[in-house]
Amino acid sequence: MTAAPGERPKPIDQCQDVQEILDQIRLRPGMWLRQRSLRDLQSILFGYGVALDVHGLDEKFEMGPVGPFAQWIEARFGWPMALGWAVAIEKHADGEEPLEAFFRLLDEYRTI
Template sequence: MKPVPVAECNDAWEFLDQVRARPGMWVRGGSLRELEVMLCGYGVALLVHGIGEDFAFGPRGRFSDWLNERFGWSLVLGWAAAIEAHADGEPALEMFFRLVEDFRLTAPGLTVS
């Protein structure tokens, strides 16, 4: 994946591709919770600016719903905490990106660039 300036990303999916390519640049210490907070802010910015992006990573978004339906995980503390709780030694950030790929392939009606 070729790094591009974040201003050239068209949606959260393209941004996540950049994070995956260079996680150390975007997420201090590989903290999945930090990425979750960053994406929560992204979702708030979409709302504030009236942008109608199909955003899946909010606290009550389609990614959380998918994790709950697929694995039966509690999402009370958010998707980052749920993934960390079930990582079984796998780095949580790596597990997140593996799950995101599965989500991209299996979530019905998902709009992905």
């Protein structure tokens, strides 16, 4: 889960969408997430989704606790999503760091 060679963080106000923000979090997870917590990441993304709704912004947002990303994980692995994708990934990481597992799954999801 390392950045590509030469890839540097950019100011958050230069990000165009949630996917670019996730790319920035991947570059510097310690700046964004206490103890690299997936639940903190899910909370950040929940707030992002709420802000989109409140401000009437039209952005494809797939990262809600039970949104398209969670539905894909549930369909792909059969993991329950009652508590959101963060808990499901943490529970099924099988020794892999949960944040690394998240980004691995995110990369796979982005290819579909």
